[in-house]
Amino acid sequence: MKYRYAACMFLAAFILQTTLTNVISVFGATPNLLLCLVVIFSFLYDENSYGVVLGVAFGLMYDICFSEYVGIASMAFLVISLAIMLVNIVMNKESALSVIIVAVASTVLYSLIYWCIMAMLGSSYSFLYAMRGLPLYVLYNTAIVIVLYYAMIKKVIRHHYDRYYK
Amino acid sequence: MKWIREHKFLTGIVCTVLTLCLVIVLSFLTKGSTGVVGRQIGRAATFIQKPIASASYTVKNGIFKFKDTVAENDELKEENARLKQEITKIRLTARDLQELRELAGAFNYDSAAYDYNMVAANVISLDGTNWFNIFTIDRGADDGIYKNAVVVNGDGLIGIVIEAGSNWAKVLAVIDETNKVSFIVLRDPDMVGIMQGDGNGGLAGFMLDNQAGIIEGDILVTSGMGMNPMYPKGIEIGRITSVEYNTDTQLKTITIEPSVKFGNLRKVAVVL
DSSP states (O other): HHHHHHHHHHHHHHHHTHHHHHHHHHBBOOOOOOHHHHHHHHHHHGGGTHHHHHHHHHHHHHHHHHSSSSHHHHHHHHHHHHHHHHHHHSSSOOHHHHHHHHHHHHHHHHHHHHHHHHHHHTOOHHHHHHTTTTHHHHHHHHHHHHHHHHHHHHHOOTTTTTOOOO | HHHHHHHHHHHHHHHHHHHHHHHHHHHHHHHTHHHHHHHHHHHHHHHHHHHHHHHHHHHHHHHHSOOHHHHHHHHHHHHHHHHHHHHHHHHHHHHHHHHHHHHHOOOHHOOOOOOOOOOEEEEEOSSSSSSSSEEESSGGGGGTTOOOOEEEETTTEEEEEEEEOSSSSEEEEETTSSSOOOESSOTEEEEEEEEEEEEESSSEEEEEEEEOOTTTEEEEOOOOOOSSSSSTTTTTEEEEEEEETTTTTEEEEEEEEESSSSOOEEEEEEEE
16 A cells, blocks of 8 residues: 555544544544554554554644644554554464454553553543543444454455465 | 664654654643644644534434424523523622622722623534543634633533634643632532542542531532633532541542533633
C-alpha cells in the first residue's frame, strides 16, 4: 500500500473518531479508530513503518484538537507500534489469532500508557476508574481490527514472486 | 556520525521519543496551550468536523425518531432546561433579595445579577478516550470566547474553556478539573464549601463550617467567589449524594452527583 492511501485512511479515521463514533457508542464506550489503524499497519506493514510515522503524526493532531495535553496519544501510538513490530518476529501474520492477541494487548497498553502519563501530569483519575470500560473498549477495538485485518491481509500476501500470483 | 548513518531507524525513534517527551512537558508547563500551529490545525479540523457532526446527529435522530417528534422534543428540552435555570435563579434570589436590598442602600452594593452575556455553541467532537470529558465546540475567540470562560447548559455547570481558537474552543468538564470550585447550598446560601473532581467521574468536596446542616439531596450552586476561572453565582452544580464527618481532618465531606450528563452533550452556552 502506498503512503498516500495509508495517510488517507488515517485522516478518515481521525475525522470519524470524534464525530461519528460518538453516535455509535455502546454504554459510553467508543472505538479508537486511530489505534486500530496503528495496530493493523504495524502488524501487516511493519517493513514500511506506516504505523510509527502516521501514528505519531495523527496522534499529535488528535492531541492538539481534543486532549488536555499534547503528545500523549502520539507517544502511546509510537510505543504500541514499536512493540508490535518487535513481536512480529514471533507472530504468524496469516493467523487471525495473532492479530486478536495483538489488538487486545495494544488496547490495554494504550490505556495504561495514557493513564500513566496523565497521572504523572497530575490527573486525579484513579486507575480503576480509567480502566472501568476497558473490557468493552477491548471488544470494540478488536472487532474493528479483525474487520480491517480481513480487508487488508490479501493485499499483503500477494507478491509478484509468489507462485500463486495471477 | 557513522553510527547514526548505520542506525537511521533507531536514531529516528530516539529523536522522536525525546521530541515527544519535550512536547508533553512543554504542553504541561503551558497548561495545554498548542500555540499558533495548533490553533490553525484545530481551525481546519473544525471546518471538516462541523458538518460531519451535524450530519451524524441528524442521521442518528432520523433512524430512531420521526423528524417532527425530534424537533418538538428538542424544543421542549430547551424550554425545560431554561425553566430549571430560571427556578434556580428565582429561588436563590428570593432568599437574598430582602437582605441585598438593605445592603444595596447602605453600602452601594450591586445585587446578584444574572445578565451575563452568553454565546450558544454546538458540541462538534468529543474526546476519544473513555474516561476524560473533553470536547470541542464550534465557537471560539471570534465570538468573544476566552481561556477559562465558564461553560454551562440548562442543567447546570459543565466546565471551563481550556483553549480557544478563532472558530473553536476546547472545553474541560468540571469533573475532570483539578481546580477547586466554591459552592453554596441552594436551601441555605450561608452554607459554603469547596469541591473538585473526585477522580471517579463524580465530584467531592467539604464544607467550610463542619457544623453545617447539609443533608443528602441538597442542591449546590456556584458561590461566585474565586478568580481565574471565576464561576458566576447561581449555576447549579449537582445534588449531594452522601455526607460524612471526617474525624481525621475534622471536616464534613460530601459527594456530589453532577447535574449535567456529560455523555450526551450537544448544545452548550459559554458565559462571557
